[in-house]
Amino acid sequence: MTRKIEQGRLIVASHNQGKVVEIGDLLRDFKVEPVSAGALGLPEPDETEDSFIGNAQLKALAAARAANLPALADDSGLCVVALNNDPGIYSARWAEKPDGTRDFYFAMEQVEAALAKMTAPTREAFFVCALCLAWPDGHCETFEGRVDGTLVWPPRGDKGFGYDPVFLPAKGNLTFGEMEPEDKHAMSHRADAFAQLVAACFE
Numbered sequence: 610m611t612r613k614i615e616q617g618r619l620i621v622a623s624h625n626q627g628k629v630v631e632i633g634d635l636l637r638d639f640k641v642e643p644v645s646a647g648a649l650g651l652p653e654p655d656e657t658e659d660s661f662i663g664n665a666q667l668k669a670l671a672a673a674r675a676a677n678l679p680a681l682a683d684d685s686g687l688c689v690v691a692l693n694n695d696p697g698i699y700s701a702r703w704a705e706k707p708d709g710t711r712d713f714y715f716a717m718e719q720v721e722a723a724l725a726k727m728t729a730p731t732r733e734a735f736f737v738c739a740l741c742l743a744w745p746d747g748h749c750e751t752f753e754g755r756v757d758g759t760l761v762w763p764p765r766g767d768k769g770f771g772y773d774p775v776f777l778p779a780k781g782n783l784t785f786g787e788m789e790p791e792d793k794h795a796m797s798h799r800a801d802a803f804a805q806l807v808a809a810c811f812e
């Protein structure tokens with residue numbers, strides 16, 4: 610049976626402050642008090658699994674066991690159909706330059722260069738967001754959200770982050786980089802995953 614979340618502290622198992630704030634906002638209307646894993650000094654495990662769900666589960670379980678509290682973790686990325694769904698779980702890694710810095714324009718160029726080597730590739734792509742809510746006894750509830758679209762080149766818009774400027778969702782003609790954040794949040798992979806989480810575990 611699906612386990613529900615009780616009132617009280619909930620660890621947000623991320624050391625990325627932007628993500629902690631975004632998840633905190635999404636949980637604002639519920640009776641939980643989000644606390645970040647970073648604020649508690651919890652260790653950040655390596656993402657060693659080969660799926661979004663696997664990595665979200667690994668991060669949530671590590672935090673739940675270390676803090677002895679329920680913990681929520683996510684893992685997300687861009688999947689390009691013609692590239693066998695790469696960069697996928699390696700979306701952040703594709704942004705790493707040889708000098709060690711992270712640059713998403715560079716990551717978008719890598720994707721475009723890989724497509725340019727193919728003959729008439731499909732430009733279909735989708736974002737995935739996996740969420741895992743884990744408890745210290747090892748119980749997990751997992752959800753996967755998705756949004757479909759196509760890739761544009763050159764990148765358009767500077768309102769988002771990561772791969773947003775090249776992602777044109779199936780609905781409308783603005784890229785995620787050109788959209789107002791609230792419009793993106795109404796249709797994103799993260800919104801989809803959160804809606805599933807809330808319906809199953811919060812209500």
Ligand code: IMP
Binds near residue numbers: 683685773
């Ligand atoms: P992680 O979930 O922290 O492992 O990061 C996954 C990477 O996927 C991020 O660094 C972003 O580059 C990319 N990504 C995930 N969600 C989005 C999104 O909504 N827009 C743009 N890029 C995203």
